[in-house]
Amino acid sequence: MTAKPTSLEVLQGGLLPAQRRQRIVEFLRSHGAVTLPQLEQALAVSQSTLRRDLDGLAADGVVERTHGGALLKQQGYSAFEPDAHAATELSPAEKRAIGMAAAAALEPHQSVIFDSGTTVLEAARAVVARNIPLTAVTNDLAIAQVLGAAPGIQVHVLGGQLRPGFTTVLGPSVIEGAAAISADVLLCGAHAVNAGMLSETSAEVAAVKRAFAQSARVRRLLVDASKFRAAALMRVLPLRTFDQVLTDDAISEADVEQVRTLGVELLRVKP
Secondary structure, eight states: OOOOOOOHHHHGGOOOOOOOOHHHHHHHHHSSSSEEEHHHHHHHHHHHHHHHHHHHHHHHSSSSEETTTEEEEEOOOGGGGOOTTTGGTSHHHHHHHHHHHHHOOOOOOOOEEESSSHHHHHHHHHHHTOOEEEEEEEEBBBHHHHHHTSSSSSEEEEEEEOOOOBEEEEOOOOOOOHHHHOOEEEEOOOOOOTTTEESSSSHHHHHHHHHHHEEEEEEEEOOOGBBBOOOEEEEEEGGOSEEEEEEEEEEHHHHHHHHHHHTEEEEOOOO
16 A cells, blocks of 8 residues: 655655556656655655655556666666657756766877767767867767867768667668778767666667767766666666776766776766
């Protein structure tokens, strides 16, 4: 039986409990999985209240509770296709902090591959703010547009087929273009990191990430702490492929230990 909400819970975030739980379900339909800190930030509601919301949704058979969050139960998460626009709603401060750290590590006149994704997009914005000269390669039109606003950045956009509903370009032409590149740095995102492996919901996205990894001398993975979660359908690369993982300080100690056991440098940033 679901506990009766208190008056404080009704007031938090300006939503009634039923409205709040509907919003949580909407987030899950857009993302497949969410963490308590993400929901706290998005809804301005305490984690204790959100735990009760998730427990109630789990009792109703809507969600599956995980350590620190939940998965949408009605559809398989491994094949879940995220909503491109909804990805910007969760962990925005964490993504900005990670992006700023990634940009700060770049040196003038380096050649940099910018993978697709909202966290890599934040790195592109931070690079433009730094106003350093770079040669950039990307398969993401939104990232290309951001980088193209900086006069000191030469932008190469790899051609191919636009992924429906996204700003990402995919296909054999992108992979062939990546094979012709020898870049200094790769800034790479991921849908999920689990058991020392990156994974994606799309085989085409996974193939492009593998091609990018082969075309860069230094590989940096940019993922907020919520990306350490259940694996998606398509395996991409072992985590040990990367020289450095940049994440936020909400990462669990178990995930910290896993990254370090693989011999990968870990940088935790505070939003």
